[in-house]
Amino acid sequence: xxxxxxxxxxxxxxxxxxxxxxxxxxxxxxxxxxxxxxxxxxxxxxxxxxxxxxxxxxxxxxxxxxxxxxxxxxxxxxxxxxxxxxxxxxxxxxxxxxxxxxxxxxxxxxxxxxxxxxxxxxxxxxxxxxxxxxxxxxxxxxxxxxxxxxxxxxxxxxxxxxxxxxxxxxxxxxxxxxxxxxxxxxxxxxxxxxxxxxxxxxxxxxxxxxxxxxxxxxxxxxxxxxxxxxxxxxxxxxxxxxxxxxxxxxxxxxxxxxxxxxxxxxxxxxxxxxxxxxxxxxxxxxxxxxxxxxxxxxxxxxxxxxxxxxxxxxxxxxxxxxxxxxxxxxxxxxxxxxxxxxxxxxxxxxxxxxxxxxx
Amino acid sequence: xxxxxxxxxxxxxxxxxxxxxxxxxxxxxxxxxxxxxxxxxxxxxxxxxxxxxxxxxxxxxxxxxxxxxxxxxxxxxxxxxxxxxxxxxxxxxxxxxxxxxxxxxxxxxxxxxxxxxxxxxxxxxxxxxxxxxxxxxxxxxxxxxxxxxxxxxxxxxxxxxxxxxxxxxxxxxxxxxxxxxxxxxxxxxxxxxxxxxxxxxxxxxxxxxxxxxxxxxxxxxxxxxxxxxxxxxxxxxxxxxxxxxxxxxxxxxxxxxxxxxxxxxxxxxxxxxxxxxxxxxxxxxxxxxxxxxxxxxxxxxxxxxxxxxxxxxxxxxxxxxxxxxxxxxxxxxxxxxxxxxxxxxxxxxxxxxxxxxxx
Numbered sequence: 001x002x003x004x005x006x007x008x009x010x011x012x013x014x015x016x017x018x019x020x021x022x023x024x025x026x027x028x029x030x031x032x033x034x035x036x037x038x039x040x041x042x043x044x045x046x047x048x049x050x051x052x053x054x055x056x057x058x059x060x061x062x063x064x065x066x067x068x069x070x071x072x073x074x075x076x077x078x079x080x081x082x083x084x085x086x087x088x089x090x091x092x093x094x095x096x097x098x099x100x101x102x103x104x105x106x107x108x109x110x111x112x113x114x115x116x117x118x119x120x121x122x123x124x125x126x127x128x129x130x131x132x133x134x135x136x137x138x139x140x141x142x143x144x145x146x147x148x149x150x151x152x153x154x155x156x157x158x159x160x161x162x163x164x165x166x167x168x169x170x171x172x173x174x175x176x177x178x179x180x181x182x183x184x185x186x187x188x189x190x191x192x193x194x195x196x197x198x199x200x201x202x203x204x205x206x207x208x209x210x211x212x213x214x215x216x217x218x219x220x221x222x223x224x225x226x227x228x229x230x231x232x233x234x235x236x237x238x239x240x241x242x243x244x245x246x247x248x249x250x251x252x253x254x255x256x257x258x259x260x261x262x263x264x265x266x267x268x269x270x271x272x273x274x275x276x277x278x279x280x281x282x283x284x285x286x287x288x289x290x291x292x293x294x295x296x297x298x299x300x301x302x303x304x305x306x307x308x309x310x311x312x313x314x315x316x317x318x319x320x321x322x323x324x325x326x327x328x329x330x331x332x333x334x335x336x337x338x339x340x341x342x343x344x345x346x347x348x349x350x351x352x353x354x355x356x357x358x359x
Numbered sequence: 360x361x362x363x364x365x366x367x368x369x370x371x372x373x374x375x376x377x378x379x380x381x382x383x384x385x386x387x388x389x390x391x392x393x394x395x396x397x398x399x400x401x402x403x404x405x406x407x408x409x410x411x412x413x414x415x416x417x418x419x420x421x422x423x424x425x426x427x428x429x430x431x432x433x434x435x436x437x438x439x440x441x442x443x444x445x446x447x448x449x450x451x452x453x454x455x456x457x458x459x460x461x462x463x464x465x466x467x468x469x470x471x472x473x474x475x476x477x478x479x480x481x482x483x484x485x486x487x488x489x490x491x492x493x494x495x496x497x498x499x500x501x502x503x504x505x506x507x508x509x510x511x512x513x514x515x516x517x518x519x520x521x522x523x524x525x526x527x528x529x530x531x532x533x534x535x536x537x538x539x540x541x542x543x544x545x546x547x548x549x550x551x552x553x554x555x556x557x558x559x560x561x562x563x564x565x566x567x568x569x570x571x572x573x574x575x576x577x578x579x580x581x582x583x584x585x586x587x588x589x590x591x592x593x594x595x596x597x598x599x600x601x602x603x604x605x606x607x608x609x610x611x612x613x614x615x616x617x618x619x620x621x622x623x624x625x626x627x628x629x630x631x632x633x634x635x636x637x638x639x640x641x642x643x644x645x646x647x648x649x650x651x652x653x654x655x656x657x658x659x660x661x662x663x664x665x666x667x668x669x670x671x672x673x674x675x676x677x678x679x680x681x682x683x684x685x686x687x688x689x690x691x692x693x694x695x696x697x698x699x700x701x702x703x704x705x706x707x708x709x710x711x712x713x714x715x716x717x718x
Contacts, residue, residue, distance in 0.1 A: 123486065
């Protein structure tokens with residue numbers, strides 16, 4: 001393995017991969033394969049090599065790391081949090097494709113803090129990640145675009161590649177790949193599905209002005225209302241973040257406020273739907289008998305609660321991000337390619353035709 | 360940011376953090392803070408520093424990285440997969456504690472492949488992670504213990520620290536911290552809960568001999584049966600992995616085989632319970648009216664399906680792992696401390712008292 005790089009500056013001749021091979025009595029190629037960890041090897045052989053590495057306190061320096069493939073053996077994905085199943089499934093796609101390409105997958109988490117994001121991008125660059133994939137919902141303001149531009153240029157200069165996943169493009173002059181999915185189209189389709197069942201008073205859960213994902217979804221909701229000639233009522237758009245407990249809170253507050261002035265709920269994602277469903281149930285309102293409900297994402301939760309929702313190709317987003325980035329490293333053209341993946345409705349058992357006129 | 364370390368070997372004087380500070384017209388401390396990413400900084404200042412870093416193509420070499428805090432700014436967690444909510448919630452705890460300690464959190468995924476695990480541990484060591492946390496279910500055979508011993512010694516030699524999370528201890532001579540939770544006690548308690556409701560024919564889902572987590576859970580199930588004088592029937596222990604679709608498969612196959620010879624199901628985790636519940640529903644059997652069910656983990660899915668389950672302190676496992684590891688770095692004593700966190704039942708609405716004698 002490696003001694004702290006700092007000790008390279010203390011004048012000792014660094015141990016080379018050849019020393020390790022000689023000490024272990026195996027070939028340099030074998031040591032390289034075992035250290036790169038991308039090929040199977042006999043436990044006994046690995047044991048000998050690891051013993052030599054430990055006894056010589058081997059430094060995988062830049063050259064040895066090159067031999068060992070370490071300087072080009074990982075892809076990186078950076079997300080706010082991994083307990084969001086949306087992010088986790090994209091990360092799973094990245095891991096799957098990375099494994100197919102013989103790469104490791106490392107994930108950085110930021111908790112949504114730009115300073116931590118910056119530090120994490122640097123860490124991934126120091127690790128020579130072949131690509132750095134940034135995922136998800138953001139406020140796409142000037143500071144954001146400037147920051148992403150810096151990342152894109154800095155990574156490109158290091159022979160790496162920035163990929164924005166589920167985020168808007170930055171413009172033709174920025175060397176970033178973009179892999180998006182159709183938020184607005186999916187929201188339009190599922191809102192139309194509720195409207196076609198006769199619903200007119202449809203709550204939208206998770207409005208958050210300025211954030212790219214909820215903005216794109218509420219745009220689809222509004223467009224569908226307009227095309228069905230249903231007047232837009234801002235009072236039906238409930239604000240909050242995209243977490244389960246927020247869906248619970250929004251419905252609790254709405255029902256506590258008095259009369260039930262809606263017949264259907266379009267939750268901005270499946271987690272909001274799960275929380276909202278629980279609040280409705282505690283209020284004696286069953287889905288779909290008393291209230292129809294639709295979600296967004298098609299995460300496992302949606303299957304558990306029989307939720308009609310919009311399928312987002314999470315794993316395909318991650319796989320596509322890795323595949324595009326590694327292709328671009330072969331062929332430096334089209335460094336700012338832009339891919340949009342489709343979304344579609346999954347019909348389960350959470351929507352009923354409205355009987356009688358809605359209020 | 361950093362130039363590829365390889366170019367250090369080309370004889371150029373590496374740019375220092377002082378050059379960057381001078382070029383940006385700020386203090387070294389400011390550059391250090393901004394590069395370490397662990398303190399807030401004004402966007403304008405960060406912009407100036409990032410511009411200087413880019414224009415000088417700054418190499419954060421070992422010393423500069425020391426100044427920048429990079430050589431001790433991350434904690435690492437390695438899991439099979441991040442779409443398993445069990446792993447994701449432990450990782451979330453690691454991220455939370457890392458943020459409190461001003462560290463970054465990086466996650467490596469292995470897909471359960473020992474070669475990828477080895478390569479990922481190395482990558483984390485090369486990145487000078489302060490600790491490397493390995494999580495979850497394994498086959499604790501000789502090869503495993505040998506491999507973990509190698510990791511523990513190699514990481515300790517690099518000033519890092521191996522932490523095993525939800526895995527058995529390796530013995531007093533191995534410098535690894537262990538943070539476990541009580542699988543057997545939780546399984547004993549929830550099985551007793553089903554027995555106290557009058558159930559005698561209780562299916563166990565997820566038997567997988569040799570794997571530490573299912574072995575520990577089925578041990579609790581068997582101990583509770585024995586203490587309640589209920590004869591052990593191996594035919595009630597259904598084999599499979601811990602994924603949702605496996606729970607669906609096990610129940611489907613059991614019901615297809617003919618007579619329903621059970622009144623309750625103890626699923627080895629909540630995902631198995633969710634899949635099993637769907638298979639029961641498709642067969643016209645409702646939970647809890649016709650079949651009682653209990654799970655394990657207390658993941659969000661359990662709340663969605665009103666499942667009585669065993670609470671596992673996932674985030675506390677992650678937080679404790681980081682806290683212990685960073686404390687041990689101050690005080691090198693007790694390098695192989697062993698912590699066991701408790702588990703307890705969460706009662707929801709999936710268990711009913713059995714009416715009449717069980718068949």
